[in-house]
Amino acid sequence: MIEVENLTVKLGGRVILSDISFAARAGELTAIVGPNGSGKTTLLRAVCGEIASTGAIRLNGRDMRRQKPWELAETRGVLPQKTALSFPFTVLEIVRLGLAGGWSRLPRAEAERLPLEALRRVDLAGFAGRFYQELSGGEQQRVQLARVLCQVWTPVLDGVPRWLFLDEPVSSLDIRHQLAIMELAADFACGGGGVVTVLHDLNLAAMFAEKIVMMRQGKAHAAGRPEDVLTDDLLAEVFECRLGVGAVPQAGAPFVLPQSARNVRAARA
Amino acid sequence: MSLDSFAAPASFGRRHIEGDRSLWARVALVALLAAFVLTFFFSLTAGASDVSPLPLLRELFFSGGEGVSARDRLIIGEIRLPRAILGSLVGASLAVSGAVMQGLFRNPLADPGLVGVSAGAGLGAISVIVLGTTVLGPFLALFGIFTLPLAAFFGGLVSTFILYRVATRRGQTSIATMLLAGIALGALAGALSGILVFLADDAQLRDLTFWGLGSLAGATWTKIAAAGPIILLALLAAPFLARALNALSLGEATAHHLGIPVQRMKLIAIVSVAGATGASVAVSGGIGFVGIVVPHLLRLVIGPDNRYLIPASALLGAVMLLLADAVSRTIVAPAEFPIGIVTAAVGAPFFLWILLRRRGVLDL
Numbered sequence: 021m022i023e024v025e026n027l028t029v030k031l032g033g034r035v036i037l038s039d040i041s042f043a044a045r046a047g048e049l050t051a052i053v054g055p056n057g058s059g060k061t062t063l064l065r066a067v068c069g070e071i072a073s074t075g076a077i078r079l080n081g082r083d084m085r086r087q088k089p090w091e092l093a094e095t096r097g098v099l100p101q102k103t104a105l106s107f108p109f110t111v112l113e114i115v116r117l118g119l120a121g122g123w124s125r126l127p128r129a130e131a132e133r134l135p136l137e138a139l140r141r142v143d144l145a146g147f148a149g150r151f152y153q154e155l156s157g158g159e160q161q162r163v164q165l166a167r168v169l170c171q172v173w174t175p176v177l178d179g180v181p182r183w184l185f186l187d188e189p190v191s192s193l194d195i196r197h198q199l200a201i202m203e204l205a206a207d208f209a210c211g212g213g214g215v216v217t218v219l220h221d222l223n224l225a226a227m228f229a230e231k232i233v234m235m236r237q238g239k240a241h242a243a244g245r246p247e248d249v250l251t252d253d254l255l256a257e258v259f260e261c262r263l264g265v266g267a268v269p270q271a272g273a274p275f276v277l278p279q280s281a282r283n284v285r286a287a288r289a
Numbered sequence: 290m291s292l293d294s295f296a297a298p299a300s301f302g303r304r305h306i307e308g309d310r311s312l313w314a315r316v317a318l319v320a321l322l323a324a325f326v327l328t329f330f331f332s333l334t335a336g337a338s339d340v341s342p343l344p345l346l347r348e349l350f351f352s353g354g355e356g357v358s359a360r361d362r363l364i365i366g367e368i369r370l371p372r373a374i375l376g377s378l379v380g381a382s383l384a385v386s387g388a389v390m391q392g393l394f395r396n397p398l399a400d401p402g403l404v405g406v407s408a409g410a411g412l413g414a415i416s417v418i419v420l421g422t423t424v425l426g427p428f429l430a431l432f433g434i435f436t437l438p439l440a441a442f443f444g445g446l447v448s449t450f451i452l453y454r455v456a457t458r459r460g461q462t463s464i465a466t467m468l469l470a471g472i473a474l475g476a477l478a479g480a481l482s483g484i485l486v487f488l489a490d491d492a493q494l495r496d497l498t499f500w501g502l503g504s505l506a507g508a509t510w511t512k513i514a515a516a517g518p519i520i521l522l523a524l525l526a527a528p529f530l531a532r533a534l535n536a537l538s539l540g541e542a543t544a545h546h547l548g549i550p551v552q553r554m555k556l557i558a559i560v561s562v563a564g565a566t567g568a569s570v571a572v573s574g575g576i577g578f579v580g581i582v583v584p585h586l587l588r589l590v591i592g593p594d595n596r597y598l599i600p601a602s603a604l605l606g607a608v609m610l611l612l613a614d615a616v617s618r619t620i621v622a623p624a625e626f627p628i629g630i631v632t633a634a635v636g637a638p639f640f641l642w643i644l645l646r647r648r649g650v651l652d653l
Contacts, residue, residue, distance in 0.1 A: 065542070070545065070546075088550070089545055089546075089548045089549060089550050089551070090548035090549075090550075092546070092548065093546060093548025094548070096546075097546065098542075100540070100543060103539055103540060103543065105538060105539070106395050106396050106397060106538070107395075107397065107538055107588065107593035108592065109538070109592070109593055109594075110592065111308055112306065112307065112308030112309055113308065113310070113592065113593075113594060114539075117535060117536055117539065120532055120535070120536060120547055132306065136306070146307075148308035148309075149307035150308070171547065
């Protein structure tokens with residue numbers, strides 16, 4: 021369980037986030053949605069302890085700010101939006117960096133197998149020997165996800181749920197990989213772990229999230245189950261755009277929804 | 290070691306995993322160690338007079354031998370041996386400082402010499418040389434032979450801290466800002482050093498000039514005793530930073546998420562760089578480009594994993610400096626060329642070559 025109470029973030033005297041409260045449960049996928057500049061990424065970074073904030077943040081009932089970096093690293097992995105590298109690491113070397121956090125107790129055979137297994141799960145089997153800098157943006161993002169997966173491989177450790185914090189994990193992916201990665205995150209939640217993810221795609225949020233936090237101008241405008249949050253009125257207020265939930269285009273106009281993927285699990289193969 | 294040998298050697302009983310260069314890196318480390326031992330021995334034989342260390346070694350280890358002349362004993366024991374040891378220490382510390390600094394700034398172009406850290410250390414050293422008999426007299430009385438390396442360490446520490454504060458905002462280091470701030474800091478330290486040089490008397494001037502060109506010529510056991518402890522401390526601390534520096538290459542935030550106490554690690558890195566650079570500058574003056582050439586070459590061969598890069602840099606740095614010193618002693622024998630000229634003549638074109646190959650680096 022992640023409990024956030026009255027979270028406020030100020031950067032250079034400006035209030036970026038004000039008075040945000042929400043809870044995310046283990047075993048669920050919580051999506052943070054909202055227009056550009058509404059504070060989604062800032063919220064995620066504050067909850068991860070990346071930037072200074074006031075208010076309470078409790079991770080599995082413990083004050084997040086009081087935990088040492090290595091204690092936090094055992095409990096949660098964080099995927100940033102984009103990671104640029106200035107040194108020529110191979111894909112395998114990057115993914116292995118995930119093992120440095122919290123997994124030092126891993127037996128050697130396991131430590132060798134896990135990174136390759138993680139690469140397979142993000143559909144990058146065979147990429148281990150490639151140079152990270154030579155990959156496309158979407159491939160780099162999946163390499164980083166494999167690294168994060170290595171860090172918190174089992175969704176529950178010693179009876180305590182672990183957490184994935186993802187900042188727009190599918191923003192530069194094609195539709196097949198968007199579905200595959202969301203499915204992977206959903207599996208993590210199914211296994212008893214918790215997922216908190218920033219998403220731009222409202223359809224993916226509707227499809228995979230158990231809970232949606234809708235941000236607007238640095239505040240949590242609404243939070244709840246997808247069917248309660250994704251309403252015509254709320255979307256108009258938050259995104260300042262008249263949208264019809266469930267409305268279908270005129271007959272004959274093509275449209276593709278991720279929900280129409282016939283077998284989501286097959287997309288991962 | 291050839292740059293073309295990118296291919297990993299056949300695995301030794303262990304299954305080779307694609308993208309895993311650790312085995313190859315270990316082989317390279319062993320090879321570098323062997324190269325270091327050979328170069329060290331070679332540097333004992335090279336010089337103006339034709340003295341071989343072999344009889345001396347034989348006497349040392351087998352306590353028999355045909356006897357070694359007092360002259361040879363003096364040349365090896367009091368001149369060449371301290372020089373080779375000091376050269377190894379300085380070469381290792383310059384290369385490791387470069388590697389650590391590049392990891393800290395997340396950029397292959399960071400080098401204590403380029404961004405004003407050496408200049409700051411130089412200012413500290415010059416202050417002691419010029420003011421040691423007057424204003425700084427009490428310090429000299431208090432710290433004795435350690436005054437010069439400590440002053441250089443302090444100068445290097447101050448410039449590294451300023452550089453880091455200026456170039457890094459919210460955990461992100463701007464490369465352009467870092468290089469430009471380094472130029473400014475170097476110029477400032479240079480100006481202050483200039484004032485001191487202006488105040489110096491003739492004997493001090495001569496000392497300063499030769500010191501500034503960079504040389505191992507004055508290597509003595511005293512100098513080793515003064516600078517050695519600081520350099521060794523920094524060299525021993527560096528490998529413990531390796532894991533943190535690896536994580537840091539993903540950015541400060543991600544390093545934190547991977548469980549690294551980032552602020553503490555950065556502090557240790559800065560202090561070790563300043564210590565190693567300062568002590569090296571104090572005993573050998575401005576020897577440039579070792580810190581940039583050595584780690585870069587090694588990254589091409591064994592990859593950027595700091596767990597191997599740092600010890601390999603120490604070994605290759607020592608090898609390179611011993612070779613440069615051998616060159617500087619032999620090309621104009623019996624006179625000597627300042628070693629800083631040799632490293633700059635090789636290193637500066639190499640640096641330009643890196644820039645040409647990776648123009649994109651500056652846009653990061």
